[in-house]
Amino acid sequence: MKSLVAACVLALAPVSSALAHDWLVISGAAYHFERRDELRGNNPGIGWERPDDEIPLVYAAGYYRNSYDKDTFYAGAQWMPFSWGTPEGFNAQLGAFGGLASGYWTPVVVIPMLKLAYQRVGVNIVALPTVREYTGYVAAQLRFQFN
Numbered sequence: 001m002k003s004l005v006a007a008c009v010l011a012l013a014p015v016s017s018a019l020a021h022d023w024l025v026i027s028g029a030a031y032h033f034e035r036r037d038e039l040r041g042n043n044p045g046i047g048w049e050r051p052d053d054e055i056p057l058v059y060a061a062g063y064y065r066n067s068y069d070k071d072t073f074y075a076g077a078q079w080m081p082f083s084w085g086t087p088e089g090f091n092a093q094l095g096a097f098g099g100l101a102s103g104y105w106t107p108v109v110v111i112p113m114l115k116l117a118y119q120r121v122g123v124n125i126v127a128l129p130t131v132r133e134y135t136g137y138v139a140a141q142l143r144f145q146f147n
Contacts, residue, residue: 023049026142027064034135070103089119120145
């Protein structure tokens with residue numbers, strides 16, 4: 001995983017000015033409300049986010065190994081209509097991710113999301129209640145801005 005992140009950062013270094021607002025996303029951890037042995041709490045992956053400067057959308061795509069030990073490729077948008085910030089660089093956004101994700105019983109997902117950032121480092125937090133046979137969870141991703 002470390003090698004994959006390093007390779008992505010090196011590959012994108014020459015175009016860093018074009019990616020000034022983009023974020024590298026590292027998927028990592030999930031806590032499941034139902035404690036079952038078959039569920040993974042470690043969900044490694046990598047992704048990308050690009051905010052839209054005109055509307056409160058963030059385009060996102062990536063990959064992670066999901067809690068059911070399946071590959072998940074996702075693409076969609078984060079609608080972040082609520083935003084708070086400070087002059088020091090702290091920012092919080094509240095909204096939802098909507099898009100497509102493989103490796104689950106339905107490819108269409110809509111998940112509530114909280115984004116926290118301080119200058120160029122942040123965290124995405126998503127949470128979902130138990131739905132059908134899928135246990136509810138809280139999960140986190142680390143974010144790093146390219147510039």
